[in-house]
Amino acid sequence: MTSVSHPDPGPVPAAAPVTEPAPVPEPAPVPEPVEGPVAGSVQIHHGDNLEVIGRLPDASFTLIYLDPPFNTGRPQERAVETARWAASDLPRDEAGDPAAATPGVVRRGFHGREYERIRGDLRAYDDRFDDYWGFLEPRLEEAWRLLADDGTLYLHLDYREAHYAKVLMDALVGRDRFLNELIWAYDYGAKTRKRWPTKHDTILVYVKDPKAYWFDSEAVDREPYMAPGLVTPEKAERGKLPTDVWWHTIVPTTGREKTGYPTQKPEGILRRIVQASSRPGDRVLDFFAGSGTTGAVASALGRDAVLVDHNPEAIAVMRERMPHARVFGAPGR
Numbered sequence: 001m002t003s004v005s006h007p008d009p010g011p012v013p014a015a016a017p018v019t020e021p022a023p024v025p026e027p028a029p030v031p032e033p034v035e036g037p038v039a040g041s042v043q044i045h046h047g048d049n050l051e052v053i054g055r056l057p058d059a060s061f062t063l064i065y066l067d068p069p070f071n072t073g074r075p076q077e078r079a080v081e082t083a084r085w086a087a088s089d090l091p092r093d094e095a096g097d098p099a100a101a102t103p104g105v106v107r108r109g110f111h112g113r114e115y116e117r118i119r120g121d122l123r124a125y126d127d128r129f130d131d132y133w134g135f136l137e138p139r140l141e142e143a144w145r146l147l148a149d150d151g152t153l154y155l156h157l158d159y160r161e162a163h164y165a166k167v168l169m170d171a172l173v174g175r176d177r178f179l180n181e182l183i184w185a186y187d188y189g190a191k192t193r194k195r196w197p198t199k200h201d202t203i204l205v206y207v208k209d210p211k212a213y214w215f216d217s218e219a220v221d222r223e224p225y226m227a228p229g230l231v232t233p234e235k236a237e238r239g240k241l242p243t244d245v246w247w248h249t250i251v252p253t254t255g256r257e258k259t260g261y262p263t264q265k266p267e268g269i270l271r272r273i274v275q276a277s278s279r280p281g282d283r284v285l286d287f288f289a290g291s292g293t294t295g296a297v298a299s300a301l302g303r304d305a306v307l308v309d310h311n312p313e314a315i316a317v318m319r320e321r322m323p324h325a326r327v328f329g330a331p332g333r
Helices: 049-053 115-125 127-146 162-173 233-238 267-277 293-300 312-321
Strands: 042-046 061-066 147-157 178-185 200-207 245-247 283-286 304-309 326-328
Touching (some): 042 293, 042 312, 049 127, 049 304, 061 127, 061 267, 127 162, 147 162, 147 267, 162 178, 162 200, 267 293, 283 293, 304 312
Parallel strands (some): 042 304, 042 326, 061 283, 178 245
Antiparallel strands (some): 147 200, 178 200
């Protein structure tokens, strides 16, 4: 057998050190789903509302709620003024002769007449209202400019001004854009025995586009049936959709939402408005903000709110009520 010699391979190299594999990081925990919408942002502007809103861009708000100061300075015991007819304006009979006109009765035919003519007619009945409307009209024009194409304007008034405002708003923006007259009824406080006690406010509702406005009736909190025995138990448990008459208490004298601001409106009223006429992420405007109920409700429902008021007391109340808000124009901020 032939032997084969192999060359000396030399020293055997040392074994490479064994390294442990790097640990795999634990996956980040999945956050629990948040109950309800994320709170929306709030901006509070301290200043004259006409000046502030004049700087805001067109069509930037889906919902505008306005609760202007009621014209309560007018004497309540005043006599009713009658219209003064010019000779050329007198109603005529078939023969063309002046017909008898009943003093104090507004002529028919407001729809389609010129806006200035309507203002002139109403001024003849009560010239003190003209000062109030002169204050409110430019602010409503700005509100209409700021309203988005699918937006809704809510104008909250009391019985002294609602009928005037309805006629003038129809002329200002178009009667076809009128959506609802809401009656907020409450039963609290003293009651006169000289007439039917006034225990309601009126909210006029107008939409920018009658064919394309946002309204979600399913999102609105339901209310109990007044006669639950007349419906099925399932319907009674679910409750009914509100109508255009809202029975709702005023802000309770004691309770979490009481701020002490004299004209504060209850959250339940604003919650219903925000739920129906805006979506989470939409922008809401109130430039007679007062205690800030609109912003507090809108933020809690996931909407972004812009609030304006010139009263330092209102700004202080809103700051405390919404500590997450950004404040503009106030001293010290």
